[in-house]
Amino acid sequence: MTSLPAPRTPDPKSAPAIRWGIVAPGGIARDWTAALHATTASRVTAVGSRAQDRAQAFADEFGVERAYGSYEQLVADDGIDAVYVASPHSEHRDHALLALEAGKPVLVEKAFTRNAAEAKDVIDAARRHGLLAMEAMWTRFLPHLDVVRQCLEQGLLGDVVAVEADHGQQLYPGGPQRLADPALAGGALLDLAIYPVSFAHLALGGFATVRATGTLAETGVDASETIAVVSPTGAIGTLSSTMLVKTPCAASVSGTAARLEVNGWFYRPNTVRLIDPDDRELDRHEPPAREHGLAYQAAEFARLLEQGRTESDLLPLDETLRIMQALDEVRAQLGVRFPGE
CATH class of the missing domain: 3.30.360.10 (Dihydrodipicolinate Reductase; domain 2)
Structure with missing residues:
Protein backbone atom coordinates (compact mmCIF):
# COMPACT_ATOMS: atom_id res chain seq x y z
CA MET A 1 0.00 0.00 0.00
CA THR A 2 1.30 3.46 -0.91
CA SER A 3 1.57 5.81 2.06
CA LEU A 4 1.95 9.55 2.49
CA PRO A 5 5.24 11.01 3.69
CA ALA A 6 5.36 12.62 7.13
CA PRO A 7 5.65 16.40 7.15
CA ARG A 8 9.16 17.77 7.66
CA THR A 9 7.87 21.05 9.11
CA PRO A 10 9.61 22.02 12.36
CA ASP A 11 7.53 22.86 15.44
CA PRO A 12 7.11 26.67 15.57
CA LYS A 13 8.17 26.54 19.22
CA SER A 14 11.65 25.44 18.12
CA ALA A 15 12.28 28.61 16.07
CA PRO A 16 14.55 31.30 17.52
CA ALA A 17 13.00 34.27 19.27
CA ILE A 18 12.96 37.54 17.36
CA ARG A 19 11.41 40.93 18.08
CA TRP A 20 8.69 42.02 15.66
CA GLY A 21 7.27 45.40 14.76
CA ILE A 22 3.84 45.54 13.12
CA VAL A 23 2.77 48.03 10.48
CA ALA A 24 -1.03 48.50 10.63
CA PRO A 25 -2.79 46.80 13.58
CA GLY A 26 -5.88 45.48 11.76
CA GLY A 27 -7.70 42.15 11.81
CA ILE A 28 -5.00 40.01 10.23
CA ALA A 29 -2.39 41.57 12.53
CA ARG A 30 -4.51 40.56 15.52
CA ASP A 31 -4.78 36.94 14.35
CA TRP A 32 -1.09 36.79 13.50
CA THR A 33 0.01 38.23 16.84
CA ALA A 34 -2.23 35.86 18.77
CA ALA A 35 -0.70 32.88 16.93
CA LEU A 36 2.84 34.23 17.34
CA HIS A 37 2.51 34.73 21.09
CA ALA A 38 0.71 31.41 21.64
CA THR A 39 3.07 29.05 19.83
CA THR A 40 6.46 30.68 19.20
CA ALA A 41 9.23 32.23 21.29
CA SER A 42 9.04 35.47 19.31
CA ARG A 43 7.13 38.54 20.43
CA VAL A 44 5.68 41.70 18.97
CA THR A 45 7.56 44.46 20.77
CA ALA A 46 6.34 47.49 18.80
CA VAL A 47 3.31 48.47 16.73
CA GLY A 48 2.72 51.42 14.44
CA SER A 49 -0.46 52.99 13.12
CA ARG A 50 -1.47 56.29 11.57
CA ALA A 51 -3.45 56.86 14.78
CA GLN A 52 -1.65 56.74 18.15
CA ASP A 53 -4.77 55.61 20.02
CA ARG A 54 -5.26 52.67 17.63
CA ALA A 55 -1.66 51.57 18.07
CA GLN A 56 -1.96 51.92 21.85
CA ALA A 57 -5.17 49.87 21.98
CA PHE A 58 -3.44 47.05 20.09
CA ALA A 59 -0.39 47.29 22.38
CA ASP A 60 -2.58 47.12 25.47
CA GLU A 61 -4.45 44.08 24.17
CA PHE A 62 -1.33 42.04 23.33
CA GLY A 63 1.17 43.33 25.87
CA VAL A 64 3.28 45.13 23.27
CA GLU A 65 5.92 47.39 24.77
CA ARG A 66 5.84 50.37 22.39
CA ALA A 67 3.07 51.97 20.34
CA TYR A 68 3.75 54.57 17.65
CA GLY A 69 1.46 56.99 15.87
CA SER A 70 3.39 56.74 12.59
CA TYR A 71 4.95 54.03 10.49
CA GLU A 72 8.16 56.03 10.21
CA GLN A 73 8.64 55.83 13.99
CA LEU A 74 7.93 52.12 13.95
CA VAL A 75 10.53 51.19 11.33
CA ALA A 76 13.13 53.44 13.04
CA ASP A 77 12.82 51.47 16.29
CA ASP A 78 16.20 49.82 17.03
CA GLY A 79 14.46 47.37 19.35
CA ILE A 80 12.85 45.35 16.56
CA ASP A 81 14.47 42.74 14.35
CA ALA A 82 11.84 42.57 11.59
CA VAL A 83 8.66 44.22 10.35
CA TYR A 84 5.35 42.55 9.54
CA VAL A 85 3.41 44.58 6.95
CA ALA A 86 -0.30 44.00 7.61
CA SER A 87 -1.79 47.01 5.81
CA PRO A 88 -4.22 46.83 2.82
CA HIS A 89 -2.76 45.62 -0.50
CA SER A 90 -2.65 49.17 -1.81
CA GLU A 91 -0.05 50.10 0.83
CA HIS A 92 2.17 47.00 0.79
CA ARG A 93 4.80 48.35 -1.58
CA ASP A 94 5.31 51.65 0.22
CA HIS A 95 5.29 50.14 3.70
CA ALA A 96 7.67 47.33 2.73
CA LEU A 97 10.05 49.82 1.11
CA LEU A 98 9.84 52.05 4.19
CA ALA A 99 10.96 49.14 6.36
CA LEU A 100 13.68 47.96 3.98
CA GLU A 101 15.14 51.45 3.59
CA ALA A 102 15.31 51.58 7.41
CA GLY A 103 17.33 48.35 7.37
CA LYS A 104 14.52 46.08 8.57
CA PRO A 105 13.70 42.66 7.06
CA VAL A 106 10.04 42.33 6.04
CA LEU A 107 7.24 39.80 6.06
CA VAL A 108 4.59 41.21 3.73
CA GLU A 109 0.98 40.05 3.83
CA LYS A 110 -0.40 38.31 0.77
CA ALA A 111 -1.07 39.27 -1.87
CA PHE A 112 2.48 40.67 -1.80
CA THR A 113 1.57 43.92 -3.57
CA ARG A 114 -1.09 45.28 -5.95
CA ASN A 115 0.78 44.18 -9.04
CA ALA A 116 4.00 42.67 -10.35
CA ALA A 117 5.71 46.02 -10.89
CA GLU A 118 5.28 46.88 -7.22
CA ALA A 119 6.42 43.40 -6.22
CA LYS A 120 9.59 43.87 -8.26
CA ASP A 121 10.24 47.19 -6.50
CA VAL A 122 10.13 45.45 -3.11
CA ILE A 123 12.19 42.45 -4.25
CA ASP A 124 14.82 44.69 -5.84
CA ALA A 125 15.07 46.78 -2.66
CA ALA A 126 15.42 43.69 -0.46
CA ARG A 127 18.18 42.30 -2.68
CA ARG A 128 19.92 45.67 -2.92
CA HIS A 129 20.06 45.94 0.87
CA GLY A 130 20.76 42.23 1.41
CA LEU A 131 17.69 41.90 3.65
CA LEU A 132 15.26 39.04 4.19
CA ALA A 133 11.86 39.53 2.51
CA MET A 134 9.02 37.03 2.29
CA GLU A 135 5.38 36.93 1.27
CA ALA A 136 3.10 35.95 4.15
CA MET A 137 1.30 33.23 2.18
CA TRP A 138 0.92 31.19 5.36
CA THR A 139 -0.40 28.05 3.63
CA ARG A 140 2.98 27.42 1.99
CA PHE A 141 4.57 26.84 5.41
CA LEU A 142 1.98 24.47 6.92
CA ALA A 289 -6.56 18.91 16.66
CA ARG A 290 -5.60 22.52 17.35
CA GLU A 291 -3.00 24.45 15.40
CA HIS A 292 -2.19 28.14 15.15
CA GLY A 293 -1.45 28.01 11.45
CA LEU A 294 -0.19 31.57 11.12
CA ALA A 295 2.70 30.77 13.45
CA TYR A 296 4.45 28.56 10.88
CA GLN A 297 5.30 31.43 8.53
CA ALA A 298 6.62 33.53 11.42
CA ALA A 299 8.74 30.59 12.61
CA GLU A 300 10.13 30.07 9.10
CA PHE A 301 11.02 33.76 8.93
CA ALA A 302 12.77 33.65 12.33
CA ARG A 303 14.84 30.62 11.29
CA LEU A 304 15.84 32.28 8.01
CA LEU A 305 16.80 35.48 9.82
CA GLU A 306 19.01 33.60 12.29
CA GLN A 307 20.68 31.76 9.38
CA GLY A 308 21.41 35.00 7.53
CA ARG A 309 19.16 33.97 4.62
CA THR A 310 17.42 36.57 2.46
CA GLU A 311 14.53 34.45 1.13
CA SER A 312 12.69 31.20 1.72
CA ASP A 313 13.08 28.07 -0.40
Whole structure:
Protein backbone atom coordinates (compact mmCIF):
# COMPACT_ATOMS: atom_id res chain seq x y z
CA MET A 1 0.00 0.00 0.00
CA THR A 2 1.30 3.46 -0.91
CA SER A 3 1.57 5.81 2.06
CA LEU A 4 1.95 9.55 2.49
CA PRO A 5 5.24 11.01 3.69
CA ALA A 6 5.36 12.62 7.13
CA PRO A 7 5.65 16.40 7.15
CA ARG A 8 9.16 17.77 7.66
CA THR A 9 7.87 21.05 9.11
CA PRO A 10 9.61 22.02 12.36
CA ASP A 11 7.53 22.86 15.44
CA PRO A 12 7.11 26.67 15.57
CA LYS A 13 8.17 26.54 19.22
CA SER A 14 11.65 25.44 18.12
CA ALA A 15 12.28 28.61 16.07
CA PRO A 16 14.55 31.30 17.52
CA ALA A 17 13.00 34.27 19.27
CA ILE A 18 12.96 37.54 17.36
CA ARG A 19 11.41 40.93 18.08
CA TRP A 20 8.69 42.02 15.66
CA GLY A 21 7.27 45.40 14.76
CA ILE A 22 3.84 45.54 13.12
CA VAL A 23 2.77 48.03 10.48
CA ALA A 24 -1.03 48.50 10.63
CA PRO A 25 -2.79 46.80 13.58
CA GLY A 26 -5.88 45.48 11.76
CA GLY A 27 -7.70 42.15 11.81
CA ILE A 28 -5.00 40.01 10.23
CA ALA A 29 -2.39 41.57 12.53
CA ARG A 30 -4.51 40.56 15.52
CA ASP A 31 -4.78 36.94 14.35
CA TRP A 32 -1.09 36.79 13.50
CA THR A 33 0.01 38.23 16.84
CA ALA A 34 -2.23 35.86 18.77
CA ALA A 35 -0.70 32.88 16.93
CA LEU A 36 2.84 34.23 17.34
CA HIS A 37 2.51 34.73 21.09
CA ALA A 38 0.71 31.41 21.64
CA THR A 39 3.07 29.05 19.83
CA THR A 40 6.46 30.68 19.20
CA ALA A 41 9.23 32.23 21.29
CA SER A 42 9.04 35.47 19.31
CA ARG A 43 7.13 38.54 20.43
CA VAL A 44 5.68 41.70 18.97
CA THR A 45 7.56 44.46 20.77
CA ALA A 46 6.34 47.49 18.80
CA VAL A 47 3.31 48.47 16.73
CA GLY A 48 2.72 51.42 14.44
CA SER A 49 -0.46 52.99 13.12
CA ARG A 50 -1.47 56.29 11.57
CA ALA A 51 -3.45 56.86 14.78
CA GLN A 52 -1.65 56.74 18.15
CA ASP A 53 -4.77 55.61 20.02
CA ARG A 54 -5.26 52.67 17.63
CA ALA A 55 -1.66 51.57 18.07
CA GLN A 56 -1.96 51.92 21.85
CA ALA A 57 -5.17 49.87 21.98
CA PHE A 58 -3.44 47.05 20.09
CA ALA A 59 -0.39 47.29 22.38
CA ASP A 60 -2.58 47.12 25.47
CA GLU A 61 -4.45 44.08 24.17
CA PHE A 62 -1.33 42.04 23.33
CA GLY A 63 1.17 43.33 25.87
CA VAL A 64 3.28 45.13 23.27
CA GLU A 65 5.92 47.39 24.77
CA ARG A 66 5.84 50.37 22.39
CA ALA A 67 3.07 51.97 20.34
CA TYR A 68 3.75 54.57 17.65
CA GLY A 69 1.46 56.99 15.87
CA SER A 70 3.39 56.74 12.59
CA TYR A 71 4.95 54.03 10.49
CA GLU A 72 8.16 56.03 10.21
CA GLN A 73 8.64 55.83 13.99
CA LEU A 74 7.93 52.12 13.95
CA VAL A 75 10.53 51.19 11.33
CA ALA A 76 13.13 53.44 13.04
CA ASP A 77 12.82 51.47 16.29
CA ASP A 78 16.20 49.82 17.03
CA GLY A 79 14.46 47.37 19.35
CA ILE A 80 12.85 45.35 16.56
CA ASP A 81 14.47 42.74 14.35
CA ALA A 82 11.84 42.57 11.59
CA VAL A 83 8.66 44.22 10.35
CA TYR A 84 5.35 42.55 9.54
CA VAL A 85 3.41 44.58 6.95
CA ALA A 86 -0.30 44.00 7.61
CA SER A 87 -1.79 47.01 5.81
CA PRO A 88 -4.22 46.83 2.82
CA HIS A 89 -2.76 45.62 -0.50
CA SER A 90 -2.65 49.17 -1.81
CA GLU A 91 -0.05 50.10 0.83
CA HIS A 92 2.17 47.00 0.79
CA ARG A 93 4.80 48.35 -1.58
CA ASP A 94 5.31 51.65 0.22
CA HIS A 95 5.29 50.14 3.70
CA ALA A 96 7.67 47.33 2.73
CA LEU A 97 10.05 49.82 1.11
CA LEU A 98 9.84 52.05 4.19
CA ALA A 99 10.96 49.14 6.36
CA LEU A 100 13.68 47.96 3.98
CA GLU A 101 15.14 51.45 3.59
CA ALA A 102 15.31 51.58 7.41
CA GLY A 103 17.33 48.35 7.37
CA LYS A 104 14.52 46.08 8.57
CA PRO A 105 13.70 42.66 7.06
CA VAL A 106 10.04 42.33 6.04
CA LEU A 107 7.24 39.80 6.06
CA VAL A 108 4.59 41.21 3.73
CA GLU A 109 0.98 40.05 3.83
CA LYS A 110 -0.40 38.31 0.77
CA ALA A 111 -1.07 39.27 -1.87
CA PHE A 112 2.48 40.67 -1.80
CA THR A 113 1.57 43.92 -3.57
CA ARG A 114 -1.09 45.28 -5.95
CA ASN A 115 0.78 44.18 -9.04
CA ALA A 116 4.00 42.67 -10.35
CA ALA A 117 5.71 46.02 -10.89
CA GLU A 118 5.28 46.88 -7.22
CA ALA A 119 6.42 43.40 -6.22
CA LYS A 120 9.59 43.87 -8.26
CA ASP A 121 10.24 47.19 -6.50
CA VAL A 122 10.13 45.45 -3.11
CA ILE A 123 12.19 42.45 -4.25
CA ASP A 124 14.82 44.69 -5.84
CA ALA A 125 15.07 46.78 -2.66
CA ALA A 126 15.42 43.69 -0.46
CA ARG A 127 18.18 42.30 -2.68
CA ARG A 128 19.92 45.67 -2.92
CA HIS A 129 20.06 45.94 0.87
CA GLY A 130 20.76 42.23 1.41
CA LEU A 131 17.69 41.90 3.65
CA LEU A 132 15.26 39.04 4.19
CA ALA A 133 11.86 39.53 2.51
CA MET A 134 9.02 37.03 2.29
CA GLU A 135 5.38 36.93 1.27
CA ALA A 136 3.10 35.95 4.15
CA MET A 137 1.30 33.23 2.18
CA TRP A 138 0.92 31.19 5.36
CA THR A 139 -0.40 28.05 3.63
CA ARG A 140 2.98 27.42 1.99
CA PHE A 141 4.57 26.84 5.41
CA LEU A 142 1.98 24.47 6.92
CA PRO A 143 2.70 20.76 7.56
CA HIS A 144 -0.03 19.46 5.26
CA LEU A 145 1.39 21.49 2.36
CA ASP A 146 4.75 19.87 2.98
CA VAL A 147 3.01 16.51 2.58
CA VAL A 148 1.71 17.73 -0.79
CA ARG A 149 5.14 19.10 -1.71
CA GLN A 150 6.87 15.79 -0.94
CA CYS A 151 4.31 13.82 -2.95
CA LEU A 152 5.14 16.02 -5.93
CA GLU A 153 8.90 15.77 -5.37
CA GLN A 154 8.76 11.98 -5.05
CA GLY A 155 6.45 11.44 -8.03
CA LEU A 156 3.96 9.66 -5.78
CA LEU A 157 1.05 10.80 -7.97
CA GLY A 158 2.64 9.86 -11.26
CA ASP A 159 2.42 12.59 -13.89
CA VAL A 160 0.32 15.48 -12.60
CA VAL A 161 -2.47 16.16 -15.08
CA ALA A 162 -5.03 18.36 -13.29
CA VAL A 163 -5.30 20.68 -10.29
CA GLU A 164 -8.50 22.15 -8.91
CA ALA A 165 -8.95 24.69 -6.11
CA ASP A 166 -11.62 27.17 -5.07
CA HIS A 167 -12.02 29.86 -2.45
CA GLY A 168 -15.27 31.66 -1.85
CA GLN A 169 -16.36 33.69 1.17
CA GLN A 170 -19.52 35.77 1.59
CA LEU A 171 -17.81 39.13 2.03
CA TYR A 172 -19.67 41.43 -0.38
CA PRO A 173 -21.82 43.35 0.09
CA GLY A 174 -21.78 43.82 3.82
CA GLY A 175 -18.20 42.77 4.44
CA PRO A 176 -15.05 44.85 4.98
CA GLN A 177 -15.31 48.12 3.10
CA ARG A 178 -11.80 47.79 1.69
CA LEU A 179 -12.89 44.79 -0.42
CA ALA A 180 -15.25 47.01 -2.40
CA ASP A 181 -12.78 49.87 -2.83
CA PRO A 182 -10.56 50.02 -5.94
CA ALA A 183 -8.34 52.57 -4.20
CA LEU A 184 -7.49 49.91 -1.59
CA ALA A 185 -6.95 47.21 -4.27
CA GLY A 186 -10.18 45.49 -3.26
CA GLY A 187 -11.92 42.56 -4.89
CA ALA A 188 -11.85 38.80 -4.61
CA LEU A 189 -8.64 38.24 -6.55
CA LEU A 190 -5.98 39.57 -4.17
CA ASP A 191 -7.79 38.50 -1.01
CA LEU A 192 -9.25 35.12 -1.98
CA ALA A 193 -8.00 33.89 -5.37
CA ILE A 194 -4.42 34.27 -4.20
CA TYR A 195 -4.87 31.01 -2.26
CA PRO A 196 -5.90 28.72 -5.15
CA VAL A 197 -3.51 30.47 -7.52
CA SER A 198 -0.54 30.01 -5.17
CA PHE A 199 -1.53 26.38 -4.50
CA ALA A 200 -1.78 25.62 -8.22
CA HIS A 201 1.49 27.38 -8.95
CA LEU A 202 3.21 25.04 -6.50
CA ALA A 203 1.43 21.91 -7.75
CA LEU A 204 1.93 22.64 -11.45
CA GLY A 205 5.41 24.10 -11.29
CA GLY A 206 4.28 27.40 -12.78
CA PHE A 207 1.92 28.59 -15.52
CA ALA A 208 2.54 28.75 -19.25
CA THR A 209 -0.88 30.31 -19.97
CA VAL A 210 -3.55 32.02 -17.88
CA ARG A 211 -7.15 32.60 -19.02
CA ALA A 212 -9.85 34.20 -16.88
CA THR A 213 -13.49 35.16 -16.94
CA GLY A 214 -15.59 36.64 -14.19
CA THR A 215 -17.92 39.35 -12.92
CA LEU A 216 -17.38 42.77 -11.42
CA ALA A 217 -18.97 44.48 -8.43
CA GLU A 218 -20.71 47.83 -8.81
CA THR A 219 -17.57 49.59 -7.64
CA GLY A 220 -15.45 48.08 -10.43
CA VAL A 221 -13.50 45.52 -8.40
CA ASP A 222 -13.76 41.83 -9.26
CA ALA A 223 -16.53 39.94 -7.49
CA SER A 224 -15.93 36.43 -8.89
CA GLU A 225 -13.57 34.74 -11.32
CA THR A 226 -12.75 31.40 -12.85
CA ILE A 227 -9.14 30.99 -13.91
CA ALA A 228 -7.90 28.31 -16.29
CA VAL A 229 -4.16 27.74 -16.32
CA VAL A 230 -1.86 25.40 -18.23
CA SER A 231 1.54 24.37 -16.91
CA PRO A 232 4.75 24.21 -18.97
CA THR A 233 4.23 20.41 -19.20
CA GLY A 234 0.62 20.70 -20.37
CA ALA A 235 -1.14 19.98 -17.07
CA ILE A 236 -4.26 22.04 -16.41
CA GLY A 237 -5.56 23.95 -13.44
CA THR A 238 -9.13 25.08 -12.80
CA LEU A 239 -9.26 27.76 -10.12
CA SER A 240 -12.07 29.95 -8.85
CA SER A 241 -12.85 32.56 -6.24
CA THR A 242 -15.77 34.73 -5.24
CA MET A 243 -16.60 37.17 -2.48
CA LEU A 244 -20.35 36.71 -2.99
CA VAL A 245 -20.91 33.24 -1.46
CA LYS A 246 -19.20 30.61 0.66
CA THR A 247 -17.88 27.76 -1.49
CA PRO A 248 -16.39 24.37 -0.48
CA CYS A 249 -12.82 25.77 -0.47
CA ALA A 250 -11.44 22.40 -1.56
CA ALA A 251 -8.34 21.50 -3.53
CA SER A 252 -7.07 18.45 -5.40
CA VAL A 253 -4.02 17.38 -7.38
CA SER A 254 -4.66 14.51 -9.81
CA GLY A 255 -1.95 12.41 -11.39
CA THR A 256 -1.75 9.27 -13.47
CA ALA A 257 -1.03 7.09 -10.40
CA ALA A 258 -3.06 8.77 -7.65
CA ARG A 259 -4.60 12.01 -6.49
CA LEU A 260 -4.50 14.16 -3.38
CA GLU A 261 -7.61 15.75 -1.91
CA VAL A 262 -7.84 18.51 0.69
CA ASN A 263 -11.53 18.97 1.38
CA GLY A 264 -12.70 22.22 2.92
CA TRP A 265 -10.50 25.15 3.97
CA PHE A 266 -7.61 23.64 1.98
CA TYR A 267 -5.36 26.54 2.89
CA ARG A 268 -5.67 25.96 6.66
CA PRO A 269 -4.06 23.11 8.67
CA ASN A 270 -5.94 20.19 7.18
CA THR A 271 -6.36 16.55 6.26
CA VAL A 272 -4.71 15.33 3.06
CA ARG A 273 -6.12 12.14 1.49
CA LEU A 274 -4.24 9.96 -1.00
CA ILE A 275 -6.69 8.23 -3.37
CA ASP A 276 -6.01 5.73 -6.14
CA PRO A 277 -7.63 5.77 -9.63
CA ASP A 278 -10.40 3.44 -8.36
CA ASP A 279 -11.36 5.98 -5.66
CA ARG A 280 -9.91 3.89 -2.85
CA GLU A 281 -8.31 5.85 -0.04
CA LEU A 282 -4.72 4.67 0.37
CA ASP A 283 -3.64 6.91 3.24
CA ARG A 284 -4.33 10.20 4.96
CA HIS A 285 -2.44 12.86 6.86
CA GLU A 286 -4.30 14.32 9.84
CA PRO A 287 -3.23 17.61 11.41
CA PRO A 288 -3.16 18.11 15.18
CA ALA A 289 -6.56 18.91 16.66
CA ARG A 290 -5.60 22.52 17.35
CA GLU A 291 -3.00 24.45 15.40
CA HIS A 292 -2.19 28.14 15.15
CA GLY A 293 -1.45 28.01 11.45
CA LEU A 294 -0.19 31.57 11.12
CA ALA A 295 2.70 30.77 13.45
CA TYR A 296 4.45 28.56 10.88
CA GLN A 297 5.30 31.43 8.53
CA ALA A 298 6.62 33.53 11.42
CA ALA A 299 8.74 30.59 12.61
CA GLU A 300 10.13 30.07 9.10
CA PHE A 301 11.02 33.76 8.93
CA ALA A 302 12.77 33.65 12.33
CA ARG A 303 14.84 30.62 11.29
CA LEU A 304 15.84 32.28 8.01
CA LEU A 305 16.80 35.48 9.82
CA GLU A 306 19.01 33.60 12.29
CA GLN A 307 20.68 31.76 9.38
CA GLY A 308 21.41 35.00 7.53
CA ARG A 309 19.16 33.97 4.62
CA THR A 310 17.42 36.57 2.46
CA GLU A 311 14.53 34.45 1.13
CA SER A 312 12.69 31.20 1.72
CA ASP A 313 13.08 28.07 -0.40
CA LEU A 314 9.42 27.30 0.35
CA LEU A 315 8.29 30.49 -1.40
CA PRO A 316 11.17 32.17 -3.24
CA LEU A 317 10.82 35.82 -4.19
CA ASP A 318 10.96 35.01 -7.90
CA GLU A 319 7.96 32.71 -7.46
CA THR A 320 6.07 35.45 -5.61
CA LEU A 321 6.81 37.71 -8.59
CA ARG A 322 5.55 35.11 -11.10
CA ILE A 323 2.35 34.68 -9.10
CA MET A 324 1.82 38.45 -9.11
CA GLN A 325 2.33 38.43 -12.89
CA ALA A 326 -0.38 35.78 -13.21
CA LEU A 327 -2.74 37.87 -11.07
CA ASP A 328 -1.99 40.87 -13.30
CA GLU A 329 -3.02 38.80 -16.32
CA VAL A 330 -6.30 37.87 -14.66
CA ARG A 331 -7.12 41.48 -13.82
CA ALA A 332 -6.27 42.62 -17.33
CA GLN A 333 -8.61 40.01 -18.80
CA LEU A 334 -11.38 41.00 -16.38
CA GLY A 335 -10.87 44.70 -17.06
CA VAL A 336 -9.99 45.65 -13.47
CA ARG A 337 -7.55 48.49 -12.98
CA PHE A 338 -6.62 50.13 -9.68
CA PRO A 339 -6.22 53.93 -9.35
CA GLY A 340 -2.66 55.06 -10.02
CA GLU A 341 -1.62 51.99 -12.01
